[in-house]
Amino acid sequence: KRELTFPAECVEATVPAPDTRRRLTKADVAPVDAWRIMMALKSGLLAETCWALDILNILLFDDNCIGYFGLQNMPGLLELLLEHFHRSLGDVF
Numbered sequence: 001k002r003e004l005t006f007p008a009e010c011v012e013a014t015v016p017a018p019d020t021r022r023r024l025t026k027a028d029v030a031p032v033d034a035w036r037i038m039m040a041l042k043s044g045l046l047a048e049t050c051w052a053l054d055i056l057n058i059l060l061f062d063d064n065c066i067g068y069f070g071l072q073n074m075p076g077l078l079e080l081l082l083e084h085f086h087r088s089l090g091d092v093f
Contacts, residue, residue, distance in 0.1 A: 026062045029055060034074050041080045049084060 006013035032055055040052035059065050071078055 024058045026059055026065045029058055038077065038080060041084055
């Protein structure tokens with residue numbers, strides 16, 4: 001395998017930072033209404049769906065609020081996520 005060398009000012013020559021980012025928790029995001037997450041996913045707008053998926057990832061990673069996102073507490077969430085996933089796959093293929 002041949003090693004590639006790039007000029008010093010080139011983006012490809014930049015070495016990634018070895019430190020890890022701090023994980024976000026429920027305390028790092030403002031109090032979020034579950035209905036707002038659902039409506040953001042339903043909207044189909046790129047910025048809104050990205051925000052909703054980011055918030056879901058943060059909140060589901062936090063063990064303190066994982067019980068809040070049970071499917072019995074948020075009817076329709078699974079269908080919305082599957083619909084969003086299906087549309088995303090349709091865009092890719």
